[in-house]
Amino acid sequence: AQTVTQSQPEMSVQEAETVTLSCTYDTSESDYYLFWYKQPPSRQMILVIRQEAYKQQNATENRFSVNFQKAAKSFSLKISDSQLGDAAMYFCAYRPTQGAQKLVFGQGTRLTINP
Amino acid sequence: EAGVTQFPSHSVIEKGQTVTLRCDPISGHDNLYWYRRVMGKEIKFLLHFVKESKQDESGMPNNRFLAERTGGTYSTLKVQPAELEDSGVYFCASSQLETVNTEAFFGQGTRLTVV
Numbered sequence: 001a002q003t004v005t006q007s008q009p010e011m012s013v014q015e016a017e018t019v020t021l022s023c024t025y026d027t028s029e030s031d032y033y034l035f036w037y038k039q040p041p042s043r044q045m046i047l048v049i050r051q052e053a054y055k056q057q058n059a060t061e062n063r064f065s066v067n068f069q070k071a072a073k074s075f076s077l078k079i080s081d082s083q084l085g086d087a088a089m090y091f092c093a094y095r096p097t098q099g100a101q102k103l104v105f106g107q108g109t110r111l112t113i114n115p
Numbered sequence: 116e117a118g119v120t121q122f123p124s125h126s127v128i129e130k131g132q133t134v135t136l137r138c139d140p141i142s143g144h145d146n147l148y149w150y151r152r153v154m155g156k157e158i159k160f161l162l163h164f165v166k167e168s169k170q171d172e173s174g175m176p177n178n179r180f181l182a183e184r185t186g187g188t189y190s191t192l193k194v195q196p197a198e199l200e201d202s203g204v205y206f207c208a209s210s211q212l213e214t215v216n217t218e219a220f221f222g223q224g225t226r227l228t229v230v
Contacts, residue, residue, distance in 0.1 A: 004157070037221070044118060045206065045221040091158060100171060101146065101210075103219065105158035 002027045004094050006106035013082045014114050020067075021077045021109050023092030029053075034068065034075045035093040035103070038086075045091070051075065053097075079111075087113045117141065121207050121222035129230055133195040136225045140189070140209030147190050148210075148219065149182060153203040161205075164190060165212065176201075197229045 004025045013019035025034070032053045039045040051059045051068050058066050063080045079086055092106040122137045140147050149161040161180070162172040166187035175182070179198070184190040194201050204226050208219040 009155075039221075042124075042223065044223045047218055050218075093158075100163075102148065102160040102163055102171065102174070103150075103158075103208075104160070105150075107155070107157045108152075 002029075002094055002096070002104045004092050004104050004106040006090075006092050006109050008109045009107070010110045010112070012112040012114055013079075015082055015084060017082055018078060018080045019082055019111065021079075021090055021092075021111065023075045023077070023106055025073050025075065025092070025094050025104075025106075027073070027094065027096070029096045029098075031097045033095045033097065034066075035095070036064070036066070036075075036077045037091045037093060037105075038088045039091065040085075040088040048090070049077065082113050084113050084115065087111060119207055119209050119220050119222035121205075121225050123225060124223065125226045125228075127228045127230060128197055130199055131196045133193065134197055134227060136192045136194075136205050136207075136227070138190045138192070138207030138209075138222060140207070141220055143211070144209035144220075145187065145212035146210040146217075146219075147184060148208040149190070149192055150206040150208065151203050152206065152224075153200075158206065161192075194227075197227075199229050202227055202229045 034051045036048040067076045089108045093103040120139045147164040152158040160174040163170045164184045181193045204224040206224045207222045210217045210219040
């Protein structure tokens, strides 16, 4: 069975600094998607960034980028120039490209931004 | 465009009572998913509808949980009778059916507390 592990329950960073959230996963599939979702307090969970496993190039979305290491099964999220609005729970998730469409999530990392 | 909406946002009930959660997906989204996050743990898949049919209900904890999606529009998740361990945040998500590489949109969740 696929599993996703986020080993950092909480992280904090100074505003304008850079922070990296860790995520590792386990799967026997060769093709799959990886995601980072953000859930601000009492608000909807939104997709931050998506990586397709067959693509070697790391995905980027403005201040958000990932470090995808397929052999190591690692998928970390880097947030550059942190802003107060980045404060949220961040969830790493996995989904195979074939078969079941359900997402497998990690435990989440609560990110605090210090002004 | 309206996003995924969930009702209620919070519910506090006594052990043994019945609670019904509702999810309105984005219009036109045939895929509908229910997930649950128990305090401090990962978000876990409960079940997946394609239109009105249950595609995958492998994550449903037991027969106290009943999900329906009559007419393939909104969905309800009923817990009867509720137990203390059912407390958590219940998320609903929807996505389009056409392609595999399609983003799932989440609601804000329903926080259920069983006392």
